[in-house]
Amino acid sequence: xxxxxxFRDPAAARALVKSITRLTGDDEFKFMxxxxxxxxxxxxxxxxxxxxxGIELVHGPGCPVCVIPMGRVDDAMWLAEQPGVxxxxxxxxxxxxxxxxxxxxxxxxxxxVRFVYSPLxxxxxxxxxxxxxxxxxxxxxxxxxxxxxxxxxRARQLGVTNFTVFCxxxxxxPPIKAILESPDLRLSGxxxxxxxxxxxxxxxxxxxxxxxxxxxxxxxxxxxDILATVHMLLQQIRDGRxxxxxxxxxxxxxxxxxxxxxxxxxxxxxRPHFEWRGLGFISQSALKVNRNYAEFDAEEVFSMxxxxxxxxxxxxxxxxxxxxxxxxxxxxxGTACTPETPIGTCMVSPExxxxxxxxxxxxxxxxxxxxxxxxxx
Amino acid sequence: xxxxxxxxxxxxxxxxxxxxKVAVNGVQRVISVRLLAEQNLLEGDWVxxxxxxxxxxIDEREAQLTLDQVKKMGEDYLNEIDAFNSSQIA
Ligand code: SF4
Numbered sequence: 001x002x003x004x005x006x007f008r009d010p011a012a013a014r015a016l017v018k019s020i021t022r023l024t025g026d027d028e029f030k031f032m033x034x035x036x037x038x039x040x041x042x043x044x045x046x047x048x049x050x051x052x053x054g055i056e057l058v059h060g061p062g063c064p065v066c067v068i069p070m071g072r073v074d075d076a077m078w079l080a081e082q083p084g085v086x087x088x089x090x091x092x093x094x095x096x097x098x099x100x101x102x103x104x105x106x107x108x109x110x111x112x113v114r115f116v117y118s119p120l121x122x123x124x125x126x127x128x129x130x131x132x133x134x135x136x137x138x139x140x141x142x143x144x145x146x147x148x149x150x151x152x153x154r155a156r157q158l159g160v161t162n163f164t165v166f167c168x169x170x171x172x173x174p175p176i177k178a179i180l181e182s183p184d185l186r187l188s189g190x191x192x193x194x195x196x197x198x199x200x201x202x203x204x205x206x207x208x209x210x211x212x213x214x215x216x217x218x219x220x221x222x223x224x225d226i227l228a229t230v231h232m233l234l235q236q237i238r239d240g241r242x243x244x245x246x247x248x249x250x251x252x253x254x255x256x257x258x259x260x261x262x263x264x265x266x267x268x269x270x271r272p273h274f275e276w277r278g279l280g281f282i283s284q285s286a287l288k289v290n291r292n293y294a295e296f297d298a299e300e301v302f303s304m305x306x307x308x309x310x311x312x313x314x315x316x317x318x319x320x321x322x323x324x325x326x327x328x329x330x331x332x333x334g335t336a337c338t339p340e341t342p343i344g345t346c347m348v349s350p351e352x353x354x355x356x357x358x359x360x361x362x363x364x365x366x367x368x369x370x371x372x373x374x375x376x377x
Numbered sequence: 378x379x380x381x382x383x384x385x386x387x388x389x390x391x392x393x394x395x396x397x398k399v400a401v402n403g404v405q406r407v408i409s410v411r412l413l414a415e416q417n418l419l420e421g422d423w424v425x426x427x428x429x430x431x432x433x434x435i436d437e438r439e440a441q442l443t444l445d446q447v448k449k450m451g452e453d454y455l456n457e458i459d460a461f462n463s464s465q466i467a
Contacts, residue, residue: 090428118429120409140428143381147430150411195381198425198433221381250439251381251425257433260412 008223016227017050023234024054030186031055031233032323034176035193036063036351037221043356045223055230058185058323061175061279062193064140064168065092065349066321069275070309072168073098078305079135079166079298080111086129088122089137091115092349097342099309103137119151119165126155126163135298138167143195145169145287146260149267152293164298167289169268172196173204174285175276180212184324189233191226192218194248199264201256202244209242220248267293277311277345278318317344320353327354334358381425383435386410388420401426 033039039059042048048057061067077098080087087103094104094115107113112132116122119136126134138148148165155163172193179185192205197218208216215236219229229247236242246252267290274286289297298304311317314337316330327333327346337343339355346352350359384401395411397418410418410431418424424431 118408120429143432144428146412146432147409147428150409150430195425195427195432198381250436251433253433257412259415260432263412 012224013050013227016224016231017052020055020227020231020234021052023231023238024052026054028054029056029188029234029237030058031189031191031230032058032060032179032185032187033191033219033226034060034062034172035191035196035219036066036349036353036356037194038191038219038226039063039353040351040356041221041223041226043353043360045226046360047223047226051230057191057230058187059320059327059353060179060190060323061276061321062141062172062196063321063346063349063351063353064144064170065096066317066345066352067170067175067276067279068093068096068139068168068345069277070097070099070311071275071307073102074100074309075304075306076137076166077101077103077106077111079302080106080113081109082133082302084131084133086112086114086125086132086134087137088114088116088125088134090117090139093137093139095342095348096345097312097348119148120154123151123155123158123160123163126160127158130162133162133164136163136165138165138169141170141172141193141196142199142260142264145268146199146257146263149260149263152267152289152296153263155296156293161295164296164301165289166298167268167287169287170274170276171270171285171287172200173207174282175279176205176208178279178282179322180208180214182322185322187214187323188237189215189217191229191233192216192244194218194220194225194252197246197248197252197256199257199260202246202252202254203256205244209244213242215242215245217245218248218252220251275308276321278315278321312343315344317346317354320344320346327357330354381427381432383423384408384426384431386418386420386422386424386431389418397431399424399426399431 073096095102103113122136205216208214215233217229217232219225268287269290270284271286271288273281273283275281294300314332319325337347342348346354382401384399387398387400389397396407397410399408408429413431423435425433
């Protein structure tokens with residue numbers, strides 16, 4: 001698309017950085033980007049290195065692969081190893097470590113684990129293999145959950161009886177609240193999640209300015225989007241305003257996607273609580289397939305072990321996910337824990353802060369070139 | 378995995394099942410447009426594609442506005458800096 005290139009326009013970036021530098025002055029600001037997609041853009045384009053030193057970006061909990069607790073991965077492995085089961089998953093989940101290896105290891109041991117692009121692909125596998133039972137490992141925030149919802153509706157419509165969903169969908173607002181309640185962080189504002197907001201809209205974030213007094217700007221994923229969002233946050237602060245704004249208006253509508261929200265309400269219910277890796281239990285923070293669709297709920301159809309497993313001792317993903325430490329401050333970062341042999345989840349998905357930093361940590365030189373020395377790099 | 382990529386609707390292939398052929402970076406495939414069922418999707422529209430679903434219509438005009446705004450702010454500021462740099466106070 002034509003305008004994607006323009007959202008990487010170095011001249012516009014340079015001008016924005018200058019303006020940000022002026023607004024920052026001698027003060028210090030700490031903004032959290034909630035979404036893993038933003039973390040990825042920030043590292044990939046070296047954005048941290050082109051911002052003035054007074055601006056710190058901290059990474060939030062918005063990477064659905066990163067927050068899946070070990071016990072759920074173990075349950076997934078257990079499901080994958082049941083006789084007659086074809087276990088389908090997004091590629092990112094394949095390497096997430098459980099307590100005895102990952103789904104990739106289960107596959108190597110002979111389990112039929114397949115990677116799919118879409119939950120509808122998984123349903124197709126079920127239709128094509130009537131003598132097998134197909135489980136879809138559903139993960140993701142409200143961005144992805146509607147896709148699973150449509151798949152459930154479609155499964156019923158097709159009369160499929162050999163398909164279930166192992167539901168691990170999570171919701172975005174509770175972890176933001178948990179972070180605002182945590183005493184370790186003093187944030188000046190949030191870069192709000194972009195794609196989640198296409199579904200939920202911008203209204204659910206109003207509590208952030210209203211209750212906690214922090215500005216939040218929903219942001220797009222191109223480098224210019226991130227810079228423009230930082231600029232909007234600073235402008236709010238300098239104007240003495242504190243509100244929810246939308247930088248990503250080309251995609252996100254205030255009311256969200258009503259059709260998607262309706263489908264979510266039809267097929268899912270809120271769990272009373274759900275465990276998040278590194279963050280512990282957060283109430284009403286995840287979705288479960290609801291009673292009307294119970295025949296497609298792997299948790300109802302199978303009796304999974306459902307054992308809680310503590311995170312590995314060396315792992316500091318919890319601190320990374322809360323923005324308390326930077327990836328490289330974890331003791332095992334880049335040594336025992338690498339994308340090839342991840343110990344923690346943040347090293348697995350390209351949206352995980354550790355993997356993003358590991359892969360792109362050296363991008364700052366390119367970034368400096370993009371905006372030129374004049375931007376005060 | 379939360380990636381959303383812009384794609385352009387090439388054809389509505391099955392209106393009843395809400396399926397459409399969408400081109401992403403030159404590659405065409407059929408995706409579900411059920412989540413945009415109420416938005417009167419037409420050939421040529423841009424959509425955000427995520428895990429085989431169109432999640433949102435992308436407003437090209439809005440995109441252009443954002444860009445123009447960013448650029449204008451940049452230019453204004455650059456002009457200001459230039460003016461500032463060129464000023465010589467006696
Ligand atoms: S380096 Fe590995 S163990 Fe440490 S926080 Fe990152 S992902 Fe977790």
